[in-house]
Amino acid sequence: MKPTPQWVKDLKPSAPQGTELIKAERDSSKLSVDKLSNFLFTKEVLDRQATILKILEAEKVFDKSRNYFDGRQDRFVTALARAKRLRQLQVKHNWTQDEFYCANDLISEPGPYGLHATMYLTTLRGQGTPEQHKLFLEPAENYEAIGCYAQTELGHGSNVRGLETTATWNPEDKTFTLHSPHLTASKWWIGSLGRTANHAVIMAQLIIAGKPYGPHPFVCNIRDMKTHEPLEGIHVGDIGPKFGYNTMDNGFLLLNQVKIPHINMLAKYSRVDPETNKYVKPSSPSLIYGTLTWVRSTIVLDSGKVLARGVTIATRYASVRRQFQDRDAPSGTSGENQVLNYSMVQYRLLPLLAATFALHFTGKAMMSLYQENQKRMASAATDTTRGVGPEELQAGSDLIADLHATSCGLKALGSTIAGEGLEVCRRACGGHGYSSFGGIGAWYADYLPTMTWEGDNYMLTQQVARYLLKSARAVLKGNAPTNDTTKIFSTFLQKQDMGCAHDVLGSDSDLVAAFAWRTSYLTFEALKHRDLEKNSWNSLLVDFWRLSTAHSQYLVVKNFYDVLHSESLQYELDPATIDVLHKLFRLYALDTLEKEASEFYSSAAVTVRQIQLARTKSVMKLLEEIRPHALRLVDSWNFPDWQLDSSLGRKDGKVYEDLFYRASELNPLNGLTIDPYPNNDTLVKRDETAQFKAKL
Amino acid sequence: MKPTPQWVKDLKPSAPQGTELIKAERDSSKLSVDKLSNFLFTKEVLDRQATILKILEAEKVFDKSRNYFDGRQDRFVTALARAKRLRQLQVKHNWTQDEFYCANDLISEPGPYGLHATMYLTTLRGQGTPEQHKLFLEPAENYEAIGCYAQTELGHGSNVRGLETTATWNPEDKTFTLHSPHLTASKWWIGSLGRTANHAVIMAQLIIAGKPYGPHPFVCNIRDMKTHEPLEGIHVGDIGPKFGYNTMDNGFLLLNQVKIPHINMLAKYSRVDPETNKYVKPSSPSLIYGTLTWVRSTIVLDSGKVLARGVTIATRYASVRRQFQDRDAPSGTSGENQVLNYSMVQYRLLPLLAATFALHFTGKAMMSLYQENQKRMASAATDTTRGVGPEELQAGSDLIADLHATSCGLKALGSTIAGEGLEVCRRACGGHGYSSFGGIGAWYADYLPTMTWEGDNYMLTQQVARYLLKSARAVLKGNAPTNDTTKIFSTFLQKQDMGCAHDVLGSDSDLVAAFAWRTSYLTFEALKHRDLEKNSWNSLLVDFWRLSTAHSQYLVVKNFYDVLHSESLQYELDPATIDVLHKLFRLYALDTLEKEASEFYSSAAVTVRQIQLARTKSVMKLLEEIRPHALRLVDSWNFPDWQLDSSLGRKDGKVYEDLFYRASELNPLNGLTIDPYPNNDTLVKRDETAQFKAKL
Numbered sequence A, B: 001m002k003p004t005p006q007w008v009k010d011l012k013p014s015a016p017q018g019t020e021l022i023k024a025e026r027d028s029s030k031l032s033v034d035k036l037s038n039f040l041f042t043k044e045v046l047d048r049q050a051t052i053l054k055i056l057e058a059e060k061v062f063d064k065s066r067n068y069f070d071g072r073q074d075r076f077v078t079a080l081a082r083a084k085r086l087r088q089l090q091v092k093h094n095w096t097q098d099e100f101y102c103a104n105d106l107i108s109e110p111g112p113y114g115l116h117a118t119m120y121l122t123t124l125r126g127q128g129t130p131e132q133h134k135l136f137l138e139p140a141e142n143y144e145a146i147g148c149y150a151q152t153e154l155g156h157g158s159n160v161r162g163l164e165t166t167a168t169w170n171p172e173d174k175t176f177t178l179h180s181p182h183l184t185a186s187k188w189w190i191g192s193l194g195r196t197a198n199h200a201v202i203m204a205q206l207i208i209a210g211k212p213y214g215p216h217p218f219v220c221n222i223r224d225m226k227t228h229e230p231l232e233g234i235h236v237g238d239i240g241p242k243f244g245y246n247t248m249d250n251g252f253l254l255l256n257q258v259k260i261p262h263i264n265m266l267a268k269y270s271r272v273d274p275e276t277n278k279y280v281k282p283s284s285p286s287l288i289y290g291t292l293t294w295v296r297s298t299i300v301l302d303s304g305k306v307l308a309r310g311v312t313i314a315t316r317y318a319s320v321r322r323q324f325q326d327r328d329a330p331s332g333t334s335g336e337n338q339v340l341n342y343s344m345v346q347y348r349l350l351p352l353l354a355a356t357f358a359l360h361f362t363g364k365a366m367m368s369l370y371q372e373n374q375k376r377m378a379s380a381a382t383d384t385t386r387g388v389g390p391e392e393l394q395a396g397s398d399l400i401a402d403l404h405a406t407s408c409g410l411k412a413l414g415s416t417i418a419g420e421g422l423e424v425c426r427r428a429c430g431g432h433g434y435s436s437f438g439g440i441g442a443w444y445a446d447y448l449p450t451m452t453w454e455g456d457n458y459m460l461t462q463q464v465a466r467y468l469l470k471s472a473r474a475v476l477k478g479n480a481p482t483n484d485t486t487k488i489f490s491t492f493l494q495k496q497d498m499g500c501a502h503d504v505l506g507s508d509s510d511l512v513a514a515f516a517w518r519t520s521y522l523t524f525e526a527l528k529h530r531d532l533e534k535n536s537w538n539s540l541l542v543d544f545w546r547l548s549t550a551h552s553q554y555l556v557v558k559n560f561y562d563v564l565h566s567e568s569l570q571y572e573l574d575p576a577t578i579d580v581l582h583k584l585f586r587l588y589a590l591d592t593l594e595k596e597a598s599e600f601y602s603s604a605a606v607t608v609r610q611i612q613l614a615r616t617k618s619v620m621k622l623l624e625e626i627r628p629h630a631l632r633l634v635d636s637w638n639f640p641d642w643q644l645d646s647s648l649g650r651k652d653g654k655v656y657e658d659l660f661y662r663a664s665e666l667n668p669l670n671g672l673t674i675d676p677y678p679n680n681d682t683l684v685k686r687d688e689t690a691q692f693k694a695k696l
Helices: A018-027 A033-041 A043-057 A072-092 A097-107 A114-127 A130-141 A285-320 A343-382 A390-428 A430-434 A441-451 A460-477 A484-495 A508-532 A538-564 A567-572 A575-595 A597-602 A608-635 A655-666 A689-695 B018-027 B033-041 B043-057 B072-092 B097-107 B114-127 B130-141 B285-320 B343-382 B390-428 B430-434 B441-451 B457-477 B484-495 B508-532 B538-564 B567-572 B575-595 B597-602 B608-635 B655-666 B689-695
Strands: A166-170 A175-179 A187-190 A199-208 A211-221 A234-238 A251-255 A258-261 A271-273 A278-280 A672-674 A684-687 B147-150 B166-170 B175-179 B187-190 B199-208 B211-221 B234-238 B251-255 B258-261 B271-273 B278-280 B672-674 B684-687
Touching (some): A018 A285, A018 A655, A114 A130, A199 A278, A211 A258, A251 B655, A343 A390, A343 A538, A390 A430, A390 A441, A390 A538, A460 A484, A508 A575, A655 B251, A672 B072, B033 B043, B033 B567, B114 B130, B114 B211, B199 B251, B199 B278, B211 B258, B285 B441, B390 B538, B484 B508, B508 B575, B508 B597, B597 B608
Antiparallel strands (some): A166 A175, A187 A251, A199 A211, B234 B251, B271 B278
8 A cells, every 4th residue: 555645645625714704704794702602501411412522522432533444344343342342431430321421322333231221221121120120120221131112013013002922921820921923023123132241121922821911011030131132032233234223233032932030020010910810001101101202202303403504514514615606796896605605505495594593492491390290209209198180190291292292293293303304404515415524424324214213203193283282172172271372263263254364474483473373273073084074094195294393383483482481591592592582493493484384374373475476475585584693503402523524524624625535535445456357257456445444 | 154953943933934924915905917018018028037037046146145245345246246147148148228227226236337338438429520430439338348337526616617627738748637626526426446447448537728618528547457457647546435325336546647548539519629729619519418418318217117016015014023912902803913004104105106107107207208209319410411490409408498597407306205214114024124145235235326427416407497488588578488497387377366176185176286286386486586576596595495395296297197197008908997097196186286285385376274284185085995905006017026125025925934034044244253341352153154154
């Protein structure tokens, strides 16, 4: 391998340099990046991130330079090494859960302990008895047992009740027999199961005396604790390569009449009484409900930051990249236009920039609502002496139903916006967006399953519609609880016959009200189709999906509006920054309104003329006004370069130097010298790839 | 490695079996698959495909079973082996160009000779003189020289005039000096350049006596013909991994004052006179124009088939996959519902199925228009004795302008529908769509660059808008040529003040007319903004993009309509099949109309009530009516299983068996036994991956 010639090393990008362009871009706005970062995350969280980043950067195993080059096997083994080291660091620095998550976030790759650290421990904690905690949770928390959560099967995903794996109670020896009766009963997609876990929580159909009682969780040892070989009656392995997520060993598992003791059924909620051989029902199913709601809420909260990563990369690159002269530039003008100056690029990127903030604020609001409710329920549960009245119980259960529906709809909307938005960002980077070094592609591919797991994004919309229909029926009957949903329905019913006059271009609260109106209109339309016209549920699925999307968009717009009118915002941010955030709110809302125009018309929430003006006047003007602040706005998301691992998204603008360096100096394929002639059988003349790999 | 236990081998999917379901599904329609296949492709082409498939299947090198497992380096070397063998087969069987393309299509992976076989040979043929053909083309056709086409640079893609590489004429020794003055001048993304080519056509700024003459093509030897090492002054290599397309060695190239002789400038159109040292202008630039139009037309034609591959896989899997009972099923009903029965799934898949046909017919129409025009131009060029009149020349040039604009708009629309549609198909497969074995992900990733190359899909829309504005100005002035575009504009202007009454739900021709009306409305709106209100070009880019999309959608709808009314269709197909095609036409048109509702309202092409009815009545009803024929419709695209390489898309419905087999028997990662404990430094306890790889 010849060294890179000196004349190559001497080359620079043509002027102006990326560093100059990006500096000029930063200087063009006075927006306070630090204040905005603090407002988004709090200073404490940002400091924590800086501390952890330093620790990770110092460890060679976390170095990312091989990531884009390695094949699946090497990536998996590296991910395992990282997972081990991360666990060691967690112990060494006595990291809290939040600190551990922060480290994972910076490393930004799914790892082999992923499902152990989340679902396995969580399930044991939440669904195990104290005795089971001692037996299963303690060794798991010490990583003496490594586990996973085995629910999905080859033939069943969303439909949990359709799971085929059975757990049959044997009264004679007080055991359960776990069994896979068909090939489709094979557990499938189970994270950390493929090569790593030696334990699994297995969701299986409980059968007592021939009668099925639905899916329940069973702990099962699947691999030998010493040799790590599968135990007798267990066929387990990795399910193969995927579109992304290849550092994780998603696995399959078949069980052939595997016996486990009575204690292995997680028994906090329901259990089998070993004396009577009878099933004992769960005491409080709503608490289980809670976990799913929490998982979905985190997806909503994450979606803003997930998308912000792509928007950061695309915005920085669009500040450095120049292409064509402005067509209307006076003749004699030289120099090309920054790509970020093109209105078509602004129209693709800036509404997504607005969405990052909208989703982040919405996620935060959801999390506090969730935590508030958890507290209330915990105090109601413990404070039994106080005597909780039926109204209080009802209010709690109404809130849970609302939270559940809200989390379903927002999970679907948030992850769809983030996933599809990342691909828009990638394409907005032109050809280089397609290079792995761009940094968006792999991130997008790893994120995509979020649209399918924890409830497929289309499936979930049925839950939202069911809740809205139920609320609407209650409003019509006059026995509805008082909450935001029933309030907007009541407003709609009152004004329905006089029409509405939403000044969407002039008033923020009218803009929010127009979204509420559309949700209400679509709800009562759907209700009519279902209850009066008696249409089949299946024939209404498209209406339900639209309804859920409309409702979730309303919630996002409303949450953004509420933050703008919050005291903390007024206190923490200066007027200039608040003004830009206000513009982002209007951009998000008006752009959504324009893209969903047809429902806003047909519900008569706005007029045709207003929609036309929304785009041609308001949105285009907002793009122009936000554009000078775009770079500082993405800076406020505070992604370290180490985390982004992107040539295009470099904070210093050295885009072309970085792309070239990675291709020319790091790319192992350049160690292969081939024989190009079709009649020669030789393929590789010389293989020096090892020299490149050694540099990585 | 333990053999798979017998109890695993004995397992079957739970009943009903995929084979039974897919057979029942096929039996539910009487549509003639063979007739429809013949109509789409001709019997000759289908027979050719069958013959070539047999040849390829017999060669071990084309076996696909490693494709989803191998890392980049192995995939590239395998692709090289395949490219060599394919070339040998081409010689052995004396394949025509079409046969060679057919083989490539079946192999379905970009290969290292890709840009040699297309762009290098085409450019030499089209832009070389007879002397240059002898010198460069002949050895290239014999694969004694392997070439590529080096246009794009690190800093410039779409803006060809901005290329930085220079070719300076040296009058003293009658040579050119090729040089990369900056890092951003590095050629980048050049297919087949990274490791394979020893020659390149380099697009460089011609400079004579200090004066630039714009980009021109130069042939340059870049690697030693024996050692394959880069020649003096050449720095060349592969640009690194990408989101897809990793079997191709896209490359970079820097030149340090490399001298080439005068003969190396391709001189069919423009050249440097070595005696006078003067630049000689191109004689007929419109012929060069022609190549780009041809490339874009093939992208349009391909887009239907590209998408059909995803729709085939998703439709077949949705016929086998069952999930949940129908909510309105009478109690006591057992068994789950086929996913294809859900209206939400139909709403996502069937409009894409309709689009495959719409795009295919549109592409075919474009190709014949292109060929007709080429013939006309060739006869005009050779038949100089006949004396071509100015009208005839003008008509030819009008047609070229129309073809150019049409190919730009349809390339953008077709590749966007296909690319985004593939991702919709992938997601419609639920979790398994994310598995590589699903077969959509890799195909999607390899296809994605089509949205960026040969003109970025957003950039291209400016060309369309420019052409439509020019045509509209001509119509207003009364000096427009007679063609379809000017006709629809004239109709619009005549009826503009009396309004229109398109019976879109009752009449097919009115449906087409509504699309024409919307294009015309948007054109005259844009014209007003540009010519009267003097808005900047940049501020109108979003309007232009919408205009181009609208116009291209009109063309697709119109072409589908024309095919339905063609004689060949009536002659070749039976009434039942024609009826289904007619429904697909209406589905494509009405679904598009509904999704773009806002422009159809604001242009007053239809009423709000019509749009509402389009979805709630017509589209939903069409989905129901087309659904029984969906499987046979995708069968008519005639993809061999060997080509699809998809567990989910298997023609026989053995989805779960195939997924399981690939994961359990073929997946090399299952040869790694790891140590799972964080405090043990050992990562891999035993590596038996070689045994898996040997099976592949």
